[in-house]
Amino acid sequence: MNQSVTRFGILGTGRITRRLVADLQSTDGVSVGVIASRTKDRAKSHAQAYVIEHAIEGYEALLQRSDIDAVYISLPPSMHAEWSIAAAEHGKHVLCEKPLAMNLDESRSIDSACREHGVRWLDATGWLHHQRTDCFRKWLNEKKLGDIGHISASVSFYAPFQPGEHRLNASLGGGCLLDLGWYVGGLLTFAVNESESAVEADKITVRASAMMKGGVPYRLTAMATIGDGITATLSCGYDTATRKWFEIAGSESSLICDDFTRPWAERPTRCWIHDASGSVNPKTFEDAQERSMIKRLIGDENLVPYHRQALRTQALLDAMTVSISQNGEAVEAEHTK
Ligand SMILES: NC(=O)c1ccc[n+]([C@@H]2O[C@H](COP(=O)([O-])OP(=O)(O)OC[C@H]3O[C@@H](n4cnc5c(N)ncnc54)[C@H](OP(=O)(O)O)[C@@H]3O)[C@@H](O)[C@H]2O)c1
The missing domain is CATH 3.40.50.720 (NAD(P)-binding Rossmann-like Domain)
Incomplete structure (x- = not known):
């Protein structure tokens, strides 16, 4: 602009x-x-x-x-x-x-x-614009963790909701699949896209199941395979205390973050690289993810990588929706450019 x-x-x-x-x-x-x-x-x-x-x-x-x-x-x-x-x-x-x-x-x-x-x-999606996420990108691009084997992500919060809450209304797009699945599915999409070890990064097959309440997914569990070598487990829902964490497990070490969607209030923004001997390398960062996102939107930077991330996440959520309707059958996410 x-x-x-x-x-x-x-x-x-x-x-x-x-x-x-x-x-x-x-x-x-x-x-x-x-x-x-x-x-x-x-x-x-x-x-x-x-x-x-x-x-x-x-x-x-x-x-x-x-x-x-x-x-x-x-x-x-x-x-x-x-x-x-x-x-x-x-x-x-x-x-x-x-x-x-x-x-x-x-x-x-x-x-x-x-x-x-x-x-x-x-x-x-603020977390994609955090300085910490730039480090995740760099480490995945550089294969700092070795070859990626498994990814897991969990995002939840504990209801109760107010009457009229849109999250409980299917016709308004309610339910944890879209609301919180956007984060866990987005983390998987991000990790795969950024990892050079993803042989067939575009091929994601998912099996999902959901506990329904009032016509919307209330708790969701999904397993995914990516190409030939990577697996993932995803969990989200409205009936466990706040979780917003992931683990990306590589052949040499694991990247762990316990607040990737939004850093915990009044704590240093952090993540850990955890190696096979138990040694931990914690990192801390400045927090300004939303302002970074806004600056990116109003700037001149090419936004196509962010569009690709959003479309691939949406394709993964579509595949989860189909899998849920087919009692957890494996469904391949549509390929998006
Ligand atoms: N990025 C994040 O960290 C983050 C965090 C929370 C939520 N979100 C997302 O932000 C969006 C809004 O979430 P929210 O929790 O702020 O929602 P909310 O409190 O329910 O507010 C939604 C607003 O939409 C308007 N609206 C128009 N038609 C409506 C309808 N039929 N029913 C209900 N509201 C209607 C209402 O404003 P008026 O009636 O005044 O026009 C209402 O205040 C969702 O997509 C949610 O996933 C993002």
Whole structure:
């Protein structure tokens, strides 16, 4: 983007907007001038709380404004494709919350609309933009762990939910598969893409099962094989205490991180390389993953690797959905470029 300040508008008043709006407002070269809600009152109260000048009713009205260059979409997953595509058609750059969409077809439609209208897009998966993740990339590229054999990732939190929670509503894209599967599936996709030892990196076969509650996946377990040599186990759900960790096990050592989706509050951002003798090499980092993500969106960097990561993650989640519906049969994830 060429202009000195990118003016953001916010679609929705969800809980996550509190954090992301603050991140936008504290990023150099970004301003937040408008927030839109389904109701004028809610828009007004959030505008006041977040110190945003304009509060408007209706998402379409925000897209029509000429004083907005980009949007942050924090709506339930079933609305991500519709509003990302509409934003692109209005010439607005898109930062859309995770999961990018309900399925791969919708994700591809977002990507195509943004290309067609010459706007930039990112899914708001903050961990991919952390300085720590750059190190994960470097270590995987350099084969610091040796040959990768097994990957495991677990992400969960313990409900209770408020009444009307979109995560419990299948028609809004609720359930842990999309919500938290985005993280564990994304970690697998990331590790495979970045690892030179992934012989057939594009071929991921998955077997998944889910415990359902109220029509949505409440706890999910999946096993995957990648090419000939790598296996993975993935777990996510709403009925165990907060977990946000992974292990990438190589022939020489393992990379372990216990807070990859978002560093624990008030603790150093950390990870460990653990070798076969029990010696541990801890690393710590600065934390600013959301601001790094925003800077990347408004900058000139090629975003295609991030688009590829999002589309491959969505393809993996589609395969899990099919596998669940087929009682855990093995399903190959669609190949995406
Ligand atoms: N990146 C992260 O770390 C992170 C963390 C949490 C959540 N998220 C993602 O962010 C998105 C929003 O999550 P959230 O927890 O902030 O959601 P939320 O609190 O339920 O808010 C969603 C917002 O969407 C709007 N909305 C429009 N139609 C709706 C409908 N039919 N039902 C419910 N809400 C509707 C509402 O705003 P108005 O009615 O005011 O327009 C509502 O405030 C999800 O995709 C979630 O996965 C990401």
